[in-house]
Amino acid sequence: MSAIEHIPEFGSPVDNGLLRFLTCGSVDDGKSTLIGRLLFDTKAILADTLHAIEKTSLRRGMEAVDLSLLTDGLQAEREQGITIDVAYRYFSTGRRKYIIADAPGHEQYTRNMVTAASTADLAIILIDARKGVLTQTRRHSYLAHLVGIPHLLVAVNKMDLIGYDRAVFERIRLEYLAFAQQLGIKDVRFIPLSALNGDMLVDRGDNLGWYEGPTLIDILESAPAAHSASDERFRFPVQFVCRPQKADDPLLHDYRGFMGRVESGGIEVGDEVVVLPSERHSRIKGIQIGGRSLPRAVAEQSVTLLLEDEIDISRGDMIVRGDARESALVTRRIEAMLCWMGESPLDARRKYLIRQTTRDARALLDEIAYRLDINSLQQVAAGEIGMNDIARVSFKLAQPLVVDRYAENRATGAFIVIDESTNNTVGAGMIL
Amino acid sequence: MNAPILDPVLPLRPALDHLDWLEAEAIYILREVAGQCSNPALLFSGGKDSIVLLRLAEKAFRPGRFPFPLLHIDTGHNYSEVIDFRDARACELNERLIVRSVESSMARGTVRLKSADESRNKHQSVTLLEAIEEFGFDACIGGARRDEEKARAKERIFSFRDEFGGWDPKNQRPELWDLFNARVHKGENIRAFPISNWTELDVWQYIAREGLALPPIYFAHIRPVVRKGNLLQPVTDLTPARDGDVIEQLRVRFRTVGDITCTAPVESDADTVDKIIAETATTTITERGATRLDDQASEAAMEQRKKEGYF
Ligand SMILES: Nc1nc2c(ncn2[C@@H]2O[C@H](COP(=O)(O)OP(=O)(O)OP(=O)(O)O)[C@@H](O)[C@H]2O)c(=O)[nH]1
Numbered sequence: 178m179s180a181i182e183h184i185p186e187f188g189s190p191v192d193n194g195l196l197r198f199l200t201c202g203s204v205d206d207g208k209s210t211l212i213g214r215l216l217f218d219t220k221a222i223l224a225d226t227l228h229a230i231e232k233t234s235l236r237r238g239m240e241a242v243d244l245s246l247l248t249d250g251l252q253a254e255r256e257q258g259i260t261i262d263v264a265y266r267y268f269s270t271g272r273r274k275y276i277i278a279d280a281p282g283h284e285q286y287t288r289n290m291v292t293a294a295s296t297a298d299l300a301i302i303l304i305d306a307r308k309g310v311l312t313q314t315r316r317h318s319y320l321a322h323l324v325g326i327p328h329l330l331v332a333v334n335k336m337d338l339i340g341y342d343r344a345v346f347e348r349i350r351l352e353y354l355a356f357a358q359q360l361g362i363k364d365v366r367f368i369p370l371s372a373l374n375g376d377m378l379v380d381r382g383d384n385l386g387w388y389e390g391p392t393l394i395d396i397l398e399s400a401p402a403a404h405s406a407s408d409e410r411f412r413f414p415v416q417f418v419c420r421p422q423k424a425d426d427p428l429l430h431d432y433r434g435f436m437g438r439v440e441s442g443g444i445e446v447g448d449e450v451v452v453l454p455s456e457r458h459s460r461i462k463g464i465q466i467g468g469r470s471l472p473r474a475v476a477e478q479s480v481t482l483l484l485e486d487e488i489d490i491s492r493g494d495m496i497v498r499g500d501a502r503e504s505a506l507v508t509r510r511i512e513a514m515l516c517w518m519g520e521s522p523l524d525a526r527r528k529y530l531i532r533q534t535t536r537d538a539r540a541l542l543d544e545i546a547y548r549l550d551i552n553s554l555q556q557v558a559a560g561e562i563g564m565n566d567i568a569r570v571s572f573k574l575a576q577p578l579v580v581d582r583y584a585e586n587r588a589t590g591a592f593i594v595i596d597e598s599t600n601n602t603v604g605a606g607m608i609l
Numbered sequence: 610m611n612a613p614i615l616d617p618v619l620p621l622r623p624a625l626d627h628l629d630w631l632e633a634e635a636i637y638i639l640r641e642v643a644g645q646c647s648n649p650a651l652l653f654s655g656g657k658d659s660i661v662l663l664r665l666a667e668k669a670f671r672p673g674r675f676p677f678p679l680l681h682i683d684t685g686h687n688y689s690e691v692i693d694f695r696d697a698r699a700c701e702l703n704e705r706l707i708v709r710s711v712e713s714s715m716a717r718g719t720v721r722l723k724s725a726d727e728s729r730n731k732h733q734s735v736t737l738l739e740a741i742e743e744f745g746f747d748a749c750i751g752g753a754r755r756d757e758e759k760a761r762a763k764e765r766i767f768s769f770r771d772e773f774g775g776w777d778p779k780n781q782r783p784e785l786w787d788l789f790n791a792r793v794h795k796g797e798n799i800r801a802f803p804i805s806n807w808t809e810l811d812v813w814q815y816i817a818r819e820g821l822a823l824p825p826i827y828f829a830h831i832r833p834v835v836r837k838g839n840l841l842q843p844v845t846d847l848t849p850a851r852d853g854d855v856i857e858q859l860r861v862r863f864r865t866v867g868d869i870t871c872t873a874p875v876e877s878d879a880d881t882v883d884k885i886i887a888e889t890a891t892t893t894i895t896e897r898g899a900t901r902l903d904d905q906a907s908e909a910a911m912e913q914r915k916k917e918g919y920f
């Protein structure tokens with residue numbers, strides 16, 4: 178719901194596009210409260226919602242409105258006062274639209290944090306000023322970095338509880354910076370705030386005079402949106418093949434449309450393409466959306482491609498541009514960083530299903546290179562990978578996949594691991 | 610450390626505007642359902658969100674037919690304008706429409722109302738699960754949005770339901786990137802929500818951009834209503850005025866349509882899409898807050914219904 182007219186003016190009404198961000202960090206650092214307060218201060222909470230959480234707060238014996246109730250929407254979450262799974266909230270300012278994901282801090286729910294992080298452009302990592310950098314702070318920072326979130330914003334929260342002491346903020350900042358450097362995190366900023374009192378979220382408040390940087394909302398309003406893929410190489414995984422086969426309609430008689438989303442790069446009518454893994458060549462005859470023709474398609478557009486030649490293409494095949502063929506790797510072995518999410522450990526004797534783009538392949542663990550110790554960032558030898566572990570592994574594949582390195586292409590470098598006995602998603606992988 | 614690092618130099622202004630982006634995402638989701646599931650259905654009620662879904666399905670699959678039938682679970686208590694619209698739209702699209710009614714479930718005895726005037730809304734779950742079983746659907750595409758309600762805000766785009774149709778909010782499948790997992794065992798089911806990330810305002814802006822037709826009750830019209838707390842209850846055969854009720858002729862529109870017994874209109878002069886957009890941008894009440902009698906029953910009404918198989 179919008180709050181267009183309530184937002185402070187930031188000059189010209191430019192459209193900075195959509196920004197997806199998440200809040201993460203350790204248990205009780207104030208993630209949900211931060212989002213609640215941000216929505217409250219931008220007038221993005223409508224009257225009836227506010228009334229409802231006021232009532233709930235009162236009933237639970239609280240003195241003030243508990244703004245974390247805005248995102249902690251499940252019964253179990255409200256009973257326990259914790260976040261269990263991601264909540265998504267939407268708001269917009271005159272400048273841009275936001276999709277917020279409020280992630281849980283509990284280690285038990287790490288997989289839900291990874292779920293939130295996997296689609297985010299920016300991460301707000303909360304730290305309780307009284308507690309400093311904790312194991313879970315490190316874990317979430319590492320995961321945010323691992324899934325390739327380009328911007329990290331460290332919010333040192335609950336400043337009200339330490340008398341808004343600048344020295345504490347500086348100490349935490351240095352501690353975190355040392356850790357970030359070890360990881361190779363480049364783009365990290367710091368902000369002191371009190372989510373409870375609303376200091377430095379939308380208003381600067383009276384207590385943090387020593388901080389001269391921008392407010393939280395200022396940072397969000399101007400952060401680059403990362404979901405416009407930066408990879409120029411055209412990648413088009415085929416999702417679905419359209420064959421209307423209307424015998425009586427000469428236009429549709431031979432129609433074969435390859436439906437999918439441009440994951441990176443762009444394509445124009447007339448361009449030469451290669452279909453992988455079959456290595457067949459053709460040219461783009463037409464580009465359509467809903468039967469309407471377009472001259473070109475760009476990253477993130479869902480379109481239908483028509484080719485000059487009749488070649489066998491089905492779901493799971495990848496169309497790349499002829500001039501980018503060399504860069505795509507067709508392989509039966511992948512090396513990756515893996516976050517394990519299964520209740521039972523990764524079992525080297527079992528076959529799993531790996532899904533990458535629109536393609537599935539049966540996979541067998543080949544090797545565990547190391548498991549990462551989240552506190553020391555040391556690589557430790559590991560015979561087993563259990564829930565919430567992060568490890569470098571390799572898989573052997575029964576069918577070839579068409580891959581890029583995750584660092585170069587988020588869409589073609591990512592995969593999930595599925596346990597076929599439960600059909601559950603048990604792992605998230607990033608190809609190295 | 611050889612962890613991946615993305616190049617942070619990225620364009621500030623994306624090539625697609627936000628409606629284009631939402632549309633492309635929804636098309637992608639619809640095609641994933643079609644690609645991964647063997648027998649999906651699209652829930653079409655004649656309401657604005659499912660009307661948007663149909664346009665997205667056209668964009669996703671034309672010039673082909675939709676790779677799924679349309680399915681409506683009819684409580685028998687819907688506005689006739691909406692039912693007429695539903696039938697006309699399905700016909701115009703030349704797609705198959707399956708209607709299953711709560712009344713048939715009542716006749717079978719699988720739905721038992723506590724009293725004759727109990728709302729049939731929540732009983733739709735039973736009829737839906739019966740339809741899923743009858744046709745062997747492995748996925749149902751729905752028009753639910755995360756901004757509608759706090760439990761929906763928690764739900765995955767591909768939401769797993771067990772063989773009882775139940776949603777387990779404490780144990781959802783991880784959903785990473787856009788790598789959706791629609792795999793189920795027989796009897797289990799996926800609910801897929803292509804417009805999860807849309808807001809009410811996005812829906813109206815899209816309706817404007819695409820010039821979509823809607824049932825007339827979405828636009829301001831004069832209707833007899835009685836005030837029930839902060840809600841307006843329409844006066845109909847099903848919901849007649851009671852003794853002491855004061856019937857007013859007010860200019861109203863519906864922000865959401867559904868079962869007559871649990872959907873309330875709001876006062877409004879907005880009789881065009883543009884006026885509705887203007888109102889939506891400045892409203893102080895949420896879509897369901899102003900309109901749903903069923904959500905107000907308790908704090909966790911929606912979560913409870915979803916656990917029992919509701920969309
Ligand atoms: N004094 C003070 N208390 C705060 C502040 N921010 C949050 N809190 C309190 O800290 C407690 C935890 O807040 P939440 O927002 O639920 O924490 P969370 O990080 O979302 O917790 P999980 O999601 O369960 O990990 C609540 O009692 C909040 O009121 C703050 O800035 N100052």
Ligand SMILES: [Mg+2]
Pocket residue numbers: 208209210245249259260279280281282
């Ligand atoms: Mg929380």
